[in-house]
């Protein structure tokens with residue numbers, strides 16, 4: 001089997017926190033597709049769409065470049081990527097917030113106190129903009145994983161990291177002092193595809209199904 005040029009393409013996370021809920025949602029809107037762990041894409045049997053499985057960090061780029069027409073990804077990554085994509089519909093799962101956190105024992109209670117300090121994060125674009133907009137001069141250090149251990153290592157005074165239950169912060173004796181953004185899994189679209197007559201018809205058929213399921217679950 002191979003990808004079909006007449007089909008629209010949707011990129012979803014291959015293997016991560018959003019994958020199971022995303023697959024379940026696609027099945028709930030009535031799409032039939034096989035999904036073996038090893039494969040790179042699936043073809044829907046009952047809808048003119050192919051599903052590509054990729055790393056979540058690449059989804060906004062794939063959509064912006066038109067490699068795919070639609071993507072499902074955390075809004076946090078859409079904001080961080082700064083790619084020109086359309087945020088079409090929030091999907092009400094994958095909820096989390098990007099927060100500023102400091103060691104509980106630090107006594108720091110406001111972001112103004114971080115002026116001149118190191119702030120570690122995997123979201124350097126969003127973090128830099130957040131502090132710049134508030135005229136707070138910080139030194140953003142980009143770390144790809146385990147950001148929450150950097151204060152204990154003496155690498156950073158504060159972190160900006162995703163939080164859902166908050167247990168990772170508690171485990172590392174960190175407390176949140178500010179909120180940078182709220183996120184959830186979101187359908188994003190390529191602007192050229194959304195303006196393309198033929199694709200727009202298929203995309204709209206799909207979005208109508210998603211909106212129906214979202215409305216029913218409210």
Ligand code: PRT
Nearest residue numbers: 016017055056057074094095096162163164165166167168
């Ligand atoms: O392999 P790939 O690159 O595709 O995946 P990934 O490992 O980069 O991302 P993944 O699967 O961990 O997360 C995918 C998306 O899930 C994120 O981009 C967010 O949109 C969303 N999401 C929702 C979260 C969380 N909740 C979350 N809690 N992403 C990460 N976390 C982290 C958090 O930072 C902490 O380290 O999970 C840990 C536990 O969080 P607490 O607060 O529940 O303790």
Ligand code: ZN
Nearest residue numbers: 055056057058
């Ligand atoms: Zn990722």
